[in-house]
Amino acid sequence: MSDADEKSVEVPDKEKAAKTEESPPPIYTGYDLDYFVTPDDLVEAVEKLDQADFFLEDISCVDLQEGFQVVYHFDRFDQPGRVGLRVMADRQKPEIPSIHHIFPGADWHERECFDFFGVIFKGHPNLLPILLDPDYQGPPPLLKAESERKGLQDIYPDRDLTPVDVKSDKFVSEITNCSNPKYRNPL
Amino acid sequence: MIVKSIRETVAGMWSLLVGMKVTSKNFIQPNITVHYPRQSVKSLEGYRGHIELVPNEDDPFKSKCIACNSCVRICPSACISLKASKPKKAAAKEGAADGAEDKKAPAKKAKPELLSFVLDYNYCCLCGLCVQSCPSGALRYSSDVYLAGFSRQEFVIDLLARLQYQAQKKGAANG
């Protein structure tokens, strides 16, 4: 799951790509750590990131065949190292716990996500449209048509999609040391 | 306490005097603003106005455009539309895609002739991607800064007609 593992996969890929003269895969993706998290574990994972002095950059969302992938980006002031948390929300019932009580800044980001995709953040005190007109009737604007929707496998080929165990010590030590040169790829 | 507040007041007044000095210094400087209708600025070099067609070296009434449509495809605002006569020999193959045309053009077959090149300047965002994407260098920026009009229609510009008008004017001036 960590970038260190990814890198070891990427290197042979790159050599192969050079041979076939295709555009090589990116070396540094901007993520130092990148996890899939189950919706139930999200709040706990965010609490641990909060304890490790991370700040919330933004909350992004991607519409996929499997449902909505909500991506939380975290970074740190004192040491660099971006952590991405990916949560899959069900399409029929897109509900994710709100992290508003941990990071009050998530308030607006969650409202924006609700606006554009219709993802519902449980426990949000004020889940109103933020950027769109409150009178707007119709489907959320960034929903993809059924035919255009891609699956997780199309976008993240050869990627382990199993959610991380948030309770494990490995997770905590990885996020605390995410600026470790071992994890940090050279630019 | 009183000493402190007096000192603060004096320092504050002094800062105002220093500011006044700057103001009065600038007061006697020459005027730097330009009164537009009576004067105009000189620094217009590099200004990117709306695009215009580059005339052919041999025939100033014709443009260098080869009607490959790459500017039409790249335009983010979709404000360019062009019409071209189909090359006569290629006309047999009807339904040939635009992309196929520029492959045919270098061959000996008749080149497509540009019939009209219309720019809807109302929607243009002046990014310059069309000029960059043009393979034959047929587009450039005009430098008409003071363009103004009363209706939207005035900014739907037929660039080919404009080119021909300019060539005519130039021809009349020369001969």
Added chain:
Amino acid sequence: MNLDLRLDTSGDFYAQKFQPTKRDDTLILNMGPQHPSTHGVLRILLEIDGEYIVRAEPVLGYIHRMHEKMAEVMSYPQYLPNPARTDYLHALAWGWAHVGAVERIMGIEVPERAEYIRVITCELNRINSHLLWWGAYLLDLGAFTPIMYSFDDREIIMDIMQRITGSRLTYCYYRFGGVSDDIDDRFVNETREQCARMKERFKMYKDLVTDNFILRKRVEEIGEISVQTCRKYGATGPVLRGSGQAYDVRRAEPYSVYDRFDFNIPAYDTCDAMGRYMVRMDEMQESIKIIEQALDSLPQGDFIHPKAPKRAKPPAGDVYFAVEGARGKIGMHLVSDGGKSAYRLKLRAPGFSNLSLFAEVSQGTLISDAVSILGSLDLVIPEIDR
């Protein structure tokens, strides 16, 4: 004719949601969306007790244009002019974030000269942005003249940039793998002259405004934001640096060639509006330092990679690319499915996070101080609303 205006007190959607309050001696006031101090179309719902703010809630979306949807409809090169329209004051940094994200996912190399040109133009643009903020902020506080001086300087920088980029405000200059046009000796000389001139001007600005005690009374100890508040809300840029945390993407996550230049990251731990003011004033001088170093070591070579793709078609995957804009960290989360337009492009606007702490910070302040706080956050509404 119904002259009883009190009947229509329910207001619009947001005002209705804002209504319930336990106190009956307070007043609900709309500040904006046409209020001059909101620099555009920001609306703030205020619950006021006399002149004091009890509650504040910014209402956004008045200039929302759905740039994220446009990214999914347009092809990659077609989207190039768009980022400049989000933050029109620091347009080049946004353009850089976009081209940087595409370059990162495709692995496009940028020639060294192009990187230097990008640094020089982006820093010039940053100075321009801060100068406009400086003038406009003082205008908010009631000082009219400084904006005239700042526009005088801005004009010269815009003339320099116009010759190269072709535009004065919403630049579309960066391309995948380089920039659209090369710089020449005249640009280098003019930039050097302007840098020398700016150094003198900063002294004048200090005498005229920064030391002025009327300004100090309006900004000192106003709008104190702690580092913890910044962290909780994700505030970055001068807002964070004005709280004493020297965090700058150019140093923390060095992109391009920023790691080759020697510059300081100004930080003031006064946490108030004065701290944020001082950070921006110092940052302009640091930008001049960077520009001068870049001009001194400007390498020869291509201004765009000869093999730069005309029609970008990145491989599937997703990347995050962050740059330091004049208002803070600009981030682009680009998800590609291998097609010719982005599958998803999320824009992280620094102003969005910076403004979200306003509700907390403005509690208990005077309305006139809230204007000072808003100005010190340096808001550009089109960037917040995207």
